[in-house]
Amino acid sequence: MNPFSYGRAGDVVDAMRQGANGAGRFLGGGTNLVDLMRQNVEKPSALVDLTGLPAAIEEAQDGGLLIGASVRNGTLAAHPAVRTRYPLLSRALLSGASSQIRNMATVGGNILQRTRCAYFYDPEGARCNKRQPGSGCDAIEGFTRYHAILGGSDQCVATHPSDMCVALAAIGADVQVMGTSGERTIPIVDFHRLPGDRPDLETVMEPGDLITAIRLPPLPAAIHSTYRKVRDRSSYAFALISVAAILDVKDGVIDGIGVAFGGVAPKPWRALRAEAILRGRAPSEAAFREAADAELVEARTLAGNGFKPDLLRRTLTAVLGELAEKRA
Template identity: 60%
Template sequence: MNPVTYHRAASVAQALESSAAPGHRLLGGGTNLVDLMRKGIERPTGLIDVTQLSETIALAEDGSLLVGAAARNSAVAAHPLVRSRTPMLARAILAGASAQVRNMATIGGNLMQRTRCLYFQDEAGSRCNKRDPGSGCDAYGGFNRYHAVIGGSPACIAVHPSDMCVALAAFDARVRVAGASGTRAIALVDFHRLPGDRPDLETLLEPGEVIEAVEIPAFAGPSAYRKVRDRASYAFALVSVAAGLVIEEGRVADIRIAFGGIAPKPWRAFRAEAALRGAAVTQAAIDAAMAAEFADAAPLPGNAFKIDLAGRTLSALLAELSGSDR
């Protein structure tokens, strides 16, 4: 096993300074990174513990909910501000992992977690462009039940595993990052990259940057999260849906939809939202919205069922939010 140094950063400035060294990685709860180190997929030479950075959960001046990157998932899911303002986020976090994992995992670490693709995890026996650029993608012609139906490429069809990020994408969340040149905010829907021909580049985070917080704007209507999986106990999503809905005079005044389990990043359904705004929440309207959203889908034999499953899950969730049985 490679020797690894360990340093605990007491401030963002210390984290930035320490992470500038080649081979150094930021460490939150370690629920993903340490596991990948054990498998030989990640081989850092140094770890910078950032769990002493901001754990703030509070309202910002503009009314957004501000969640520090070091906040534990369990603390976020249980916080009164989260439960009252963004219940969809609380539900997504609770659906994502066991209590033990939620007690360790941080918000920043959740944003940065890597795919659970079986071929990515199989360092010794499988080709994976995300792990070894240019080697190939065994998932493309292999067992792809859990893989992407939209947003992927011949180089990679791995899906992003986070439940929390699906909810954040639906809420127009922003990721606040700090670097040597100052701070910037990145829209959550842009933070994770699609694979194209470089699936090893997973986020817009630049080398030497540190996630400080997530900003979540307020949403006026009710919201909810629904996850479909092969087993009830903390499996990754086949399909998940986060949605918020505002109905005025029987028509959709505002709507937010994001899918998980279907794409290499949390998939904001902008086309479906546009199709549903101004419409009544009927099955015909939902079917038309799903057809628009998945017009560019490229399902494979093992995962084509996900498109229909996504539509049925969205239909059930919108029925819940609208109080309609259609």
């Protein structure tokens, strides 16, 4: 373990003061950061503990929800407003990790969690451009069952591990960030970066930035939503693929649509092409498969994940079919 200083923040202003030089890291539940420190992947010189900051879920003025970054994942999943108005978010949270981890992990930390690529977690034995830019990527020619088919690059094919963020992408949530120049709002779909030639730059966050809240927009169609995760075992496993979907049908055609994928890209993948295909169409298996094909047109598989496009196609068709049947 590398030596580091430790301090507890009394409020956001105090947290920003302690993290002003950007050399340390903010600590929420620690369910990812502490693991990375133990593996010598992360070596912060300082930790600023945020567990004393307020953790509230409040009604926003526009009818949406404002979720404090320190809210625990388990608390958010069980909140009545989330369960009734955004069921896909509750289901996504409940499909992630174990109950013990959900009761420790925070919303802000969930958004910032790093990939679970085995090569990234092996600083002694594997090359990883995300961990050490320019060193190479052993994953591309290695074990790729869990790796990306969309949005990857010749430098990195790791996937983003969050279930929660996939649901947030389908909803169209915003991330509120406090930085040295003040507060700014970032759409969740723009928050994470694709790797390109700089896979070490994973988000648009700047040194010293602090996530303060997540804003869910008022979205009546989200009542008709779900989240489905396909994985190698039924609990405590990361997604091979996942689908978050919102589908509202009025007068026989799709009126409200939001689709996002997990387990297939370096960031939560908002399926904009699929949505464009479906909006205004009558729901049908043929339309759902056409939408999946449109989203997968640029998919690039590796030796170990050639099954993912068809698995994603079948899962999306099943999920949208289930939602459409309930609206019939």
